[in-house]
Amino acid sequence: xxxxxxxxxxAHNEEQGLPATLDALAAQTAPAxxxxxxxxxxxxxxxxxxxxxGVTVLTPPRHLGSKARAQxxxxxxxxxxxxLTVDADTVLAPDYIARITPAFDDPAVAVAAGNVQTRFTRxxxxxxxxxxxxxxxxxxxxxxxxxxxxxxCSGCCSVFRRDALVxxxxxxxxxxxxxxxxxxxxxxxxxxxxxxxxxxAWAADPETLRYLRKQVWRWMAGFFQNVRLHxxxxxxxxxxxxxxxxxxxxxxxxxxxxxxxxxxxxLALHWxxxxxxxxxxxAELAFTTPPLVYAAVRRRLPLxxxxxxxxxxxxxxxxxxxxxxxxxxxELVLVPLGVSGGLTTYExxxxxxxxxPL
Amino acid sequence: Mxxxxxxxxxxxxxxxxxxxxxxxxxxxxxxxx
Numbered sequence: 001x002x003x004x005x006x007x008x009x010x011a012h013n014e015e016q017g018l019p020a021t022l023d024a025l026a027a028q029t030a031p032a033x034x035x036x037x038x039x040x041x042x043x044x045x046x047x048x049x050x051x052x053x054g055v056t057v058l059t060p061p062r063h064l065g066s067k068a069r070a071q072x073x074x075x076x077x078x079x080x081x082x083x084l085t086v087d088a089d090t091v092l093a094p095d096y097i098a099r100i101t102p103a104f105d106d107p108a109v110a111v112a113a114g115n116v117q118t119r120f121t122r123x124x125x126x127x128x129x130x131x132x133x134x135x136x137x138x139x140x141x142x143x144x145x146x147x148x149x150x151x152x153c154s155g156c157c158s159v160f161r162r163d164a165l166v167x168x169x170x171x172x173x174x175x176x177x178x179x180x181x182x183x184x185x186x187x188x189x190x191x192x193x194x195x196x197x198x199x200x201a202w203a204a205d206p207e208t209l210r211y212l213r214k215q216v217w218r219w220m221a222g223f224f225q226n227v228r229l230h231x232x233x234x235x236x237x238x239x240x241x242x243x244x245x246x247x248x249x250x251x252x253x254x255x256x257x258x259x260x261x262x263x264x265x266x267l268a269l270h271w272x273x274x275x276x277x278x279x280x281x282x283a284e285l286a287f288t289t290p291p292l293v294y295a296a297v298r299r300r301l302p303l304x305x306x307x308x309x310x311x312x313x314x315x316x317x318x319x320x321x322x323x324x325x326x327x328x329x330x331e332l333v334l335v336p337l338g339v340s341g342g343l344t345t346y347e348x349x350x351x352x353x354x355x356x357p358l
Numbered sequence: 359m360x361x362x363x364x365x366x367x368x369x370x371x372x373x374x375x376x377x378x379x380x381x382x383x384x385x386x387x388x389x390x391x
Contacts, residue, residue, distance in 0.1 A: 139373065140369075140373060143373045143376055143377045143380070146376070146377065146380040147376055147380060243372070244369075247368060247369045247372055248369065250368060251364050251365040251366050251368055251369055252365060254365075254366050254368065255365035255366050258365070258366045258367075259365075283367065284367070286367075287364065287366075287367030287370040287371075288364075288367075288370070291370065317365065320365070321365055324365075
């Protein structure tokens with residue numbers, strides 16, 4: 001079954017990343033019917049670059065300031081059965097569209113996304129992220145998919161069934177991570193969200209701590225905004241998805257205690273320092289290495305290189321954990337108490353212009 | 359949000375269990391057919 005498809009590329013000051021994104025879209029073995037670049041308040045050459053590729057360029061009358069709003073600006077211009085959103089720093093494999101659209105042969109599927117991999121592995125943050133992706137996309141996602149309960153269809157390369165998306169009111173602007181909001185909402189409504197591992201996309205991940213902090217804070221705050229918004233209904237209507245989410249929250253709650261164990265156990269339980277450390281490291285390796293080895297074999301990556309990047313993941317995990325706790329406190333405690341408004345400003349790492357609040 | 363490594367390892371245990379149960383259920387279904 002063939003499916004017509006429109007690609008939306010929201011872009012704010014993306015002159016560096018946009019050419020590779022548009023080259024990859026032009027090289028698709030199953031070309032899109034239309035490509036729309038939303039030039040959202042760019043002050044660089046983003047619109048000129050987009051026009052040079054012969055794609056439709058939409059320029060909102062004012063800086064919309066969020067990915068969801070930019071995508072919603074383009075949605076009324078889409079006439080196809082499917083809509084694919086691609087970040088302006090993400091590159092799709094040439095067969096991405098060809099591999100992901102058959103998922104929509106199932107009329108229950110409302111949203112689908114492929115396997116995201118790191119485009120660059122130069123800095124410690126990119127190396128750490130590459131390990132996170134290996135774990136997430138070759139272990140968590142396929143298992144969530146097998147249990148028909150995807151936690152998120154990544155917004156950098158998600159395909160949506162247009163009529164379901166329009167009926168839902170477009171890309172949700174009520175949380176800071178619209179991809180997770182759509183993924184959960186569609187499943188609560190009885191439709192399916194699926195992961196297609198054979199469709200590959202390469203994302204440019206944060207190369208600096210400054211950029212990483214902004215991205216992780218946005219992701220974590222968005223996660224807890226969705227927990228606040230949806231968890232009750234998920235428990236009732238999509239219990240398996242609720243299990244993954246409660247598990248993630250439990251991990252965040254217990255993590256500081258687990259990370260402090262090498263210090264606390266010798267002090268409180270009088271365990272030997274060396275023995276405690278060996279036990280802790282052994283447990284860490286036992287929990288993480290087997291899925292990573294499996295992922296490396298699946299991807300045909302050199303095992304030594306993958307395992308050599310494992311130490312870097314502790315740097316990204318530390319950043320993740322800090323912002324997970326901050327987000328949990330802000331979004332689940334301070335916002336309900338009315339003390340804080342939560343994170344409402346969509347600030348993309350590489351953009352130089354502050355965005356408007358939601 | 360793209361998903362990452364577990365902070366503790368609780369999820370690895372649960373995910374692995376679900377994977378084993380799912381694969382076993384598929385295997386049993388295939389044998390019955």
